[in-house]
Amino acid sequence: MGTGKRSRSLTTAAVALVCAVTVLGAPGLAHASQTAPDPSPSPSPSSSGSSDSSGSASASTEELEAVREKLDKLYHDAAVATDAYNAAEEKTEKQSAQIVELAREIVKGKERLAKLKDLMGAAARAQYRGGGLPPEVQLWLSQNPQDFLDGAGRVRQGQHASKGLLAEMERTQQDLEQYAKDASAQWKKLEANRKARAEAKKEIKKQIAAAEEMESQLEAEERARLAKLEEEAARKAQTEWLGSGVLDEIGGKGSEEGKKAVKFATDQIGKPYEWGAEGPRSYDCSGLTSEAWASAGKGIPRTSQEQWKQLDRVDVKDMRPGDLIIYNADASHVAMYIGDGAIVHAPRPGRTVTIAGAGSMPILGVVRPDA
Known part of the structure; x- marks a missing residue:
């Protein structure tokens, strides 16, 4: 890539991202162009990254952090639409x-x-x-x-x-x-x-397409740094959660049904996220948890929002393996607690079923399918 084109890569990504968020959130498309930022921001010297071999400036950490936050919003909105679809x-x-x-x-x-x-x-x-x-x-x-x-x-x-x-x-x-x-x-x-x-x-496809378009505008090195920022944000949240001493109070042992559900969910590790999917080749977040509990002989609601509404709630300190942790104020994500402060979940498009820290995302509450 030439020097001029390379130096514009992040700026193009940021502009496209903000435009996409504006288009998706505004009542009409006609106002999207009015909210686009200045297409030529100048990063401060203190926040500038290193230069590549051709001499073009790499994205600053602050710029990549802004991209990360807006990608999080796009994927969150896609998760909300997925729940509505399900x-x-x-x-x-x-x-x-x-x-x-x-x-x-x-x-x-x-x-x-x-x-x-x-x-x-x-x-x-x-x-x-x-x-x-x-x-x-x-x-x-x-x-x-x-x-x-x-x-x-x-x-x-x-x-x-x-x-x-x-x-x-x-x-x-x-x-x-x-x-x-x-x-x-x-x-x-x-x-x-x-x-x-x-x-x-339609809304799911729009949000995911916008997020994928934003990511495609980044260089390989920027995408790698963006992934590290995501990991750091999750690790920081998990560390703060554990630092509260919550794990000292969690000591519940899973029921036989809960153990079966955990085994099913962890057996799916590595399978891709796909919105609306309930297996066996791919899952979305609530597709994984509902199928895991179905394998244990317990039918539960299909969506994370209905799981939050209909299942019995328990305190975080009383949670045990097999319980479901509901995330975000709108109950747009769900994961299964597997013990030792960890969860198994299907994160979002472009990711696979994986293990993560239970406190790596904002917890709304905990529900128990076999209360």
Whole structure:
């Protein structure tokens, strides 16, 4: 790369990053250009990095730190959109199953109504001929077939029996109408969730594409330094968390189910993160935790936000292996505690399932699937 092009690499990355964040966060695209920064910032001498062999200036630590923070925001927003996508996907599956079940009930109701009409016709014909009821109608009206056989002669006939058939037909018709209304309502919800899922998918792709574009603007040496900054930030947060003495109070032992969940999750180490994935080749954060607990025989909500809402909460000091740590104020990330201050999780796009410090991210709280 030439000297002029090389010296502009980080500036281009920073401009593109800020523009991307502005575009993603603004109500309309028309305002994006108004918030872009001056495309030619001048790093201070004290913050300048070393020069490469061609003499171009390397990115300063402060500039790379700004890039890291904005990348974190983009990937965080992608995680929020992923949770929305997963929630819509889960609702879509449930609603589809409910519609299928309602369709079956409608079929059975129509068959029952047809049978009742046949019986009503048989009763009318029998009464016309002699005032009695045919045996099949008496059997239908009897609460107990054996009672009918034992006391067929005492079965009420005539008008009272006909009213019973009419009442049964009316109830069946009402059931069919209700099934049809329920099915219609479920279809509307299904379509709404399909739209929500499509919007969330679009948002995920937009955020990830913006982050990848930002990273692609950096030189290899800058990307390596950026990775080190990420590691340092996580290590600093973990050290502060451990320094609080929290680990001294954590001594809980995992349940048998928790141990199974931990084993499943740690067996996935090295597999890539993929939004919306539930294995077996790739996972997103809540896909990993939900599948891990499913392998232990315990079904839990699919998304990190629902895991936070629905599962029993425990204090950090009482946490034990297998518990789930929910991160960020909006519950947008989840990991599994494995003991000794460590977690296993699927971090974000471009990363793989890995072990990290439990305090390397801002903890919202802890939930226990097998409380």
